[in-house]
Amino acid sequence: MNSFRRTCLILIAATVPVLLPAQDYMHSTAEPGQRGGHLAIALAAEPKTLNPITAIDQNSRAVIWRTAADLIHINRSTLKPEPALAKSWTASRDGKQFTLKLRQGLRFSDGIPFDANDVMFTCKVYLDEKVGAPQRDLLTISGKPVSVEKLDNFTVRFTFPAPYAVGDRFFDSIAILPRHLLETDYAAGTLQQAWTLNTPPEKVAGLGPFRVKKIVPGSSIILERNPYYWKIDSRRQQLPYLDELTFLAVPTQDAQVIRFQAGDTQVLNTLSGENFAALSKDQQSHGYKLIDVGPGLEYNILFFNLNSDAQGQLPAINRKQQWFNDVRFRRAVSFAVDRGGIVRLVYRGRGAPLATHVTPANNEWINYSVPVPPHDVAQARRYLKDAGFTWKPDGSLQDTGGQSVEFSIVVSSSNPQRVEMATLVQDDLKQLGMKVNVVPMNSGSLIARVLNSHDFEAALMGFGGSDADPNPDIGLLASDGPTHVWHSGENKPSTPWQAEIDQLMQKQLVTLSYPARKKLYDRVQEIIAQQLPFISLASPHILVAAKDDLGNFQPAILEHYTLWNVEELFWRTPAKNK
Numbered sequence: 001m002n003s004f005r006r007t008c009l010i011l012i013a014a015t016v017p018v019l020l021p022a023q024d025y026m027h028s029t030a031e032p033g034q035r036g037g038h039l040a041i042a043l044a045a046e047p048k049t050l051n052p053i054t055a056i057d058q059n060s061r062a063v064i065w066r067t068a069a070d071l072i073h074i075n076r077s078t079l080k081p082e083p084a085l086a087k088s089w090t091a092s093r094d095g096k097q098f099t100l101k102l103r104q105g106l107r108f109s110d111g112i113p114f115d116a117n118d119v120m121f122t123c124k125v126y127l128d129e130k131v132g133a134p135q136r137d138l139l140t141i142s143g144k145p146v147s148v149e150k151l152d153n154f155t156v157r158f159t160f161p162a163p164y165a166v167g168d169r170f171f172d173s174i175a176i177l178p179r180h181l182l183e184t185d186y187a188a189g190t191l192q193q194a195w196t197l198n199t200p201p202e203k204v205a206g207l208g209p210f211r212v213k214k215i216v217p218g219s220s221i222i223l224e225r226n227p228y229y230w231k232i233d234s235r236r237q238q239l240p241y242l243d244e245l246t247f248l249a250v251p252t253q254d255a256q257v258i259r260f261q262a263g264d265t266q267v268l269n270t271l272s273g274e275n276f277a278a279l280s281k282d283q284q285s286h287g288y289k290l291i292d293v294g295p296g297l298e299y300n301i302l303f304f305n306l307n308s309d310a311q312g313q314l315p316a317i318n319r320k321q322q323w324f325n326d327v328r329f330r331r332a333v334s335f336a337v338d339r340g341g342i343v344r345l346v347y348r349g350r351g352a353p354l355a356t357h358v359t360p361a362n363n364e365w366i367n368y369s370v371p372v373p374p375h376d377v378a379q380a381r382r383y384l385k386d387a388g389f390t391w392k393p394d395g396s397l398q399d400t401g402g403q404s405v406e407f408s409i410v411v412s413s414s415n416p417q418r419v420e421m422a423t424l425v426q427d428d429l430k431q432l433g434m435k436v437n438v439v440p441m442n443s444g445s446l447i448a449r450v451l452n453s454h455d456f457e458a459a460l461m462g463f464g465g466s467d468a469d470p471n472p473d474i475g476l477l478a479s480d481g482p483t484h485v486w487h488s489g490e491n492k493p494s495t496p497w498q499a500e501i502d503q504l505m506q507k508q509l510v511t512l513s514y515p516a517r518k519k520l521y522d523r524v525q526e527i528i529a530q531q532l533p534f535i536s537l538a539s540p541h542i543l544v545a546a547k548d549d550l551g552n553f554q555p556a557i558l559e560h561y562t563l564w565n566v567e568e569l570f571w572r573t574p575a576k577n578k
Helices: 003-013 058-067 116-127 179-188 253-261 273-280 315-324 327-336 339-345 377-386 416-430 443-453 471-477 496-509 514-531
Strands: 038-043 072-074 081-083 086-091 097-102 147-152 155-159 210-216 220-225 244-249 288-295 299-304 351-353 406-412 435-441 458-463 535-547
Touching (some): 058 210, 058 220, 058 244, 081 086, 116 147, 116 155, 116 179, 253 273, 273 288, 299 416, 315 327, 339 351, 339 416, 339 535, 406 416, 416 435, 416 458, 416 535, 435 443, 443 458, 496 514
Parallel strands (some): 038 244
Antiparallel strands (some): 147 155, 210 220, 220 244, 288 535, 299 535, 351 535
């Protein structure tokens, strides 16, 4: 397409919505609203990229998923799959094949038509090992890639190498890419460098409700309504309702609260228990509402370095692994930790103590027969005594060789709640005579130590939130998983119980019956509770805030908590929010 025609098309797109065939619109069931106004929300940091292929940070994904769309989407409110770019789909009886019918008449936000060729291009890119996209793991089942076949311009068939228990959930969060914009970059091997924050907005396009309008480096990203968006409400109004959506870079949660109170932003996506309590005093007089959604899917865990490579490379850590590898030591730590105190002091009562990594928000998959360990220092001391530990006259703990028990917990300095949590664990373990040092560090260094150099003794980190289904947990639980933090980089399971977890997670992946899958995943949780490769601590409630007159505001337990239905959000008085 020549540049003149493309410029004209962009100018027309800014003012004239494209009407699709009626049967190919997706119909919103939310309360119909009125068009107009803008919405601003804070991010903890400026997004690193607008490229779905390279985005791994939460801030980049928050922006990208307001401009992108997937084939089948998990509704963040119901947690069930629903049509998106695919208007319908059928599955084979053996669960190996999914045939998707795409909506016809759709266009990317720059006006170029969408069809099956874009789906084929997207899958080709994500499956390419040279590209290194994180989505490749989603497109690989049992170690083999999913095959994709174009049946016609609006029909695509996906064939899995083995039955896949939740094939319809597989498509969520795989952003469909515009072949017409990215094919040249892909051929040149420069796709990873595409769509930076310096890319002109007209060179970035997606199928989401908004498109990029303006980027102010270090300050803000402004999105505008996508005039080609494919959802309508019950009055046949084309969504989204909002004219603009602005993301502001505000580094601390306290600063985000100040900007919200000043009216610079109208939504808070996450709040600490402390800030939630402070804002509660003024919500009626200041015209905003606070919502405690309840427990989310985030789980915070404490784990020890069990990596076998420490023996040759990190002798000081290897010496302490004699403690860490003894399950009785890990059980002692678990019983010494006061999870109720963490919920009370860190989350101001708005959280839940955990038995395993599955939180109370996940009613469909939690194993309620696994109890939350009580705070029992006497039981903890019995475990240590049984493992051969003794106490010196001054009360400090020593091992069988007379070495005092001392170790460090590394934690992200950018998360004050986890730092506080680590400090409470430090105090709890002092009751056992252990000397624990808390070492805050930036998140990049923390991840590098845990997953790459293995230069750490213990770590406190948070995980979860992407889906209620067990499959996303494979990355953490499987011995070869990319986030298998306590013994990363394993070529094979290090213990019989780890081998059993691997087998159970692979079996549930290809088991089509929910009751049978539930039984398998219940057993996984039992093993985690018995062997304690990590010690589950607590899960925070999802605490959010928004201005009173924001319609269809329905926070969910999956990210993005507050903007998951941004196309349906509207101002009841839009003139006030222009």
